[in-house]
Amino acid sequence: MKVLLVGGGGRENAIGEALVRSGAELYVVSRHKNPGLARLARGYGLARETDTEKVLELARKWGVELAFIGPEAPLEKGIVDFLEREGIPAVGPTKEAARLETNKAFARSLMEKYEIPGRKLFRVFDDVSEMRSWIDDFGKPVVVKPLGLTGGKGVKVVGYQLRDNEEAKAYAEELIRKDGRVLVEERTDGVEFTFQVFSDGKRVLPMPLAQDYPHAYENDEGPITGGMGSYSCSNHLLPFVTTEDYERAFETLKATIRAMRKNGTPYRGILYGQFMLSKEGPVIIEYNARFGDPEAMNVLPLLKTPLTEIAEGIIDGNLRKVEFEKKATVIKYLAPKGYPTNPVKGVRVEVDEKAVAETGAKLYYASVDENLTLLGSRAIAVVGIADTLKEAERIAQSAIGHVKGELFYRRDVGTRESVGKRIRLMGEFGREFEPNSC
Template identity: 45%
Template sequence: MSETVLLIGGGGREHAIARALADSDCTLYAAAGNRNPGIARLADGFETLDATNPQAVTTYANEVDASLAIVGPEAPLEAGVADALDEAGVYAFGPREEQARIETDKGFQRRFMDRHDIPGCPDFAEFTDSEAACEYIDEYDGDLAVKPAGLTGGKGVRVIGDQVTAAEAKEYIRDSEYDRIVLEERLVGEEFTVQALVANGDRRVTPAVQDHKRAYEGDKGPNTGGMGSYSDAELELPFMDREDYLEAVDILEATVDALEGYKGVLYGQFMLTADGVKVVEFNARFGDPEAMNTLPVMETDLLDVLVAARDDESLPQLSFAEQATVCKYAVPDGYPTDPESGAKVQISPENAGDARLFYASVDEREDGIYTTTSRSFAVVGVADSISDAEAIATEALERAGTDGLRVRWDIGKPELVQSRIDHMTELRGE
């Protein structure tokens, strides 16, 4: 029996999910606050609605007679959209609001890890009083990461000793309107992510990916939602070994066990340090851009995972092509601090060459597609090596042109990848 799947969300991550389902035995509908032209071309229907409104989402799900739903972004999860869909009889592959707190509430996340003795938890303290937080910074022996407890789209963290001084961090806390601040020991090493598909007590893990949050080449500038990412043909990345990867998987498994009944994607952002793997944070959905690295090389049908999850069956084992990927985001000039919208996007599926094109936040008009103030689109190269995948992504961007756009061209370049290897070698004293 063919399934009817409702995809919630309209960004690059959701375009990758839609692409992964495009050849499956399903009818695909999508719902988001913004119309994504890439998703719209793959779906049988695209409804523009407030994806954080549980009633609006469930009404549309019933209109299209959805048998399954998959929730892409974090904001609908925080709003209880998965809860509402489940209660309306539409199985949602995504955690309920309470379990999604593993992402949406960083204070809860750290307390949860501490309470359940989950490995990799750094020193932390949570504050509702800004002056108390500033005093903690003065008294702490070492550098700290300053994190708003709630969702900030990946842009709220300030790291002392890297992005800001202690004085600037205190000014940031005092000037902010955040209700709660979490202060954590600064982790030094190389970041990577591992995503797990979870349901019915099963967890199926994906290859490691390294995201690049900083806005400018050489890891300079403010944090963003992610400027791009890469994965290798192996499960691990060049700066780590299989034991490091498995240590991260063990942390994910311990977290899933403690969450009891979790379903959806659990994304672990880790820091490989001289003392092993530490947890930077957890997310309760596919990463963006990491989904665009993982899904193009996943040979297992994503629909089979969704159906098994709904039917309370064992999840299929995941199979991945032994290929590397490099994802590069194109963002509007001035992003993220003062983005300029309205540039015409020249790239299309027809002129992307061998690269995969995933639209993120764009404005489709009668005469073409234009940028908004958020990340515009991503191109992904897939090849036998990271360097070959990077060349495919770069060639697509160069051919199409990037007027009015900015790209971190260094992502996936041999020099940057080697710098990660050298950094870990130095930290480990090898």
């Protein structure tokens, strides 16, 4: 089967590997030539992922039978709609369905309309004085969000990126002046986790849970990034997520798929739920309309069911079975020094792939070109996979030394100490539970 993959980051390197492992003949379109994907692909076209005409031209040239969309920007542009009009089925939601990620006001309104569990109190404002009055009347800490795509870096929370509600009002006013509207919602205290699922528009099949490390520096300090690493456990839960929590979060995602169908915008593809586990249970923070990056790298190496089979099930509306190995994973992302605010660019890095392989770790390329030159975002991910989290972290850490250059990473991703901190935080937020082993 000839499969087109749109996108060239670390997430797409993992998708491409899983597709080839499933027997696919891979073709790729991305802005830069990802060295990991280049060795997997039969054909590689350089173009902006949002340039739908160019993507279509290459898809026709290669005679692809199916497309798999990696990042969110082409989904927002309606690439799935374009491809399907040309008779090329695609894994990914239509432009309308992708609004779950690309339009936060739509997502919150859908949750309200269909009473989806785990929703938050929110308001969308286009009037500055009305926004200021509402925040004053609300009186509790808030979260301020741009309505569109921000690469995970536009959300600001009182008590974290914002000092108080006065700063929140100033930031919300700035967004209204710039974008015309802003989303303001209640702050939910707890610990975040990621729940990804496959859906054919009706059936919803879960993937192992993962937890991201969004802050740039160790001990969860520094600016928010696209994610400096993540981990998952062999039982597919997380140490602070109970079976009941899991089922409640899963019901939120299943209810979302049902609501999208009732709303006349069936959702087919990968749905990513970013949850906050609060004292009262899981609360949905936001949706993503595709695999997470790095969380795709937690789940795809464990996939036992061929990804091509899953893709066909999504497209045909006949998704039946998805199986994963019972393994733990740890991902550590190496990023250019200065990332995310002022990253080093144009400098080459060195990778001893043979030595990395000897550690047992997997390697995924992201924001580097075919000459291993840094392009400014997260550059290379190493992934440890083992029966236990401790061993997976050891494997990932042992591979780091074989990647050299003007890079930094978070040593604490997946360590017992950092996971223990998250368990303690749940206790501080008043949650009583028995931690899962990992």
